[in-house]
Amino acid sequence: MTPTATALAFRALDYRFEVHCPDTGLAGRVADIYRDLADPAPQPDDHRARYELALDAAGDMWTLHCDGADVLGPATGPRVLANLLWHVNAQTTQHRMPGHVVLHAAAAVWGDRAVVLPAPMESGKTTTVTGLLLAGFGYLTDEAAAVCVDDLHVEPFAKSLSVDDGSWPVLSMLEQLDAGGMPTQWQIPVSSLPSSRLAARTRVGTLVLPQYVAGSTTALEPLPRAGALMDLCASTFRFLEEPQRHLDALARLCREVPAYRLTIGSLAEAVDLVRDLMEAP
């Protein structure tokens, strides 16, 4: 996408938004970070949230507004960018998606099935899914897996991989692909990865609940369905708004899809275990 100072239109799950930025440098970074969410055919009557990044008179501090409301400011360029990403993620995961449950999860595709990796923050979702992508999996999301209740397909939410600095040593080969230039987190557009593949909506084949434990032995163990359901409930956005609907939908998912807990000491071993799981008949 060509960096531009004019509006950039994107779609994250059902959340449509556009970003206005007068600075071609920052606009270019936004375009790069969201390149895989570019809305190819925005309709004039779509409701889109309107983000405006504005530079102050001195030309060194930024403010961020969403639909005219203050989000942040004044702040440095990296900080305003981080807040834009945070705000879009929050709005995306809180945006109502009829017929879906939205899990705090990464997801990737092998063959014709998706592996969904639900977990709290700092559990290794992004690191694990990045390892899977580098091993040839297709990409669905590193943040929010929207599962259709009718057919148990995961909708793609191909945001850039948000790789925190704790994972930089194990993913150091990605540094040159960082599109964000922020101090503690890389933003890696997946379409910039060598041999990357953005996956279309795909049926869930396996649930894998990852947990990074430094120094541990990497291991995969089956989870009883009720135990998996408890974990899924805790990882479901907006669970409290419709508990029974979410319980019913997640119980169906647990009835139809096997679940495992993945303790991660080594990323390479974890990737091998998940790939073996997906290749098993």
Place this chain on the structure above:
Amino acid sequence: MTAGVTLEDVLVPQPDVHVVALGDEKVIFVPRDETLQRLDPLASIVWDCLLPAAPLADIATDLAEAFGADRQQVSTDLLRLAADLLDSGALVRAGDAAELPPDA
């Protein structure tokens, strides 16, 4: 632990508790304190037995007969489980449940 649960008590699920069955287990969500609880197969059977609103003594008798178990032991286990579920807000005494507003 809630004191005073006896075999004469009639306990029923709190009206706003959400329940789903998975095989022979259940998961319940208690809105009062936003907690999830997993009921093992035996606790799930007990949960189902609570729905007709019978005294715990009757439930203990039924379970002891159904499983060929010692009624005294069943009663002890049942009282412990009932007290835990009452404490967590998943169960309520039948009279208290009747006093809840319809949309509670």
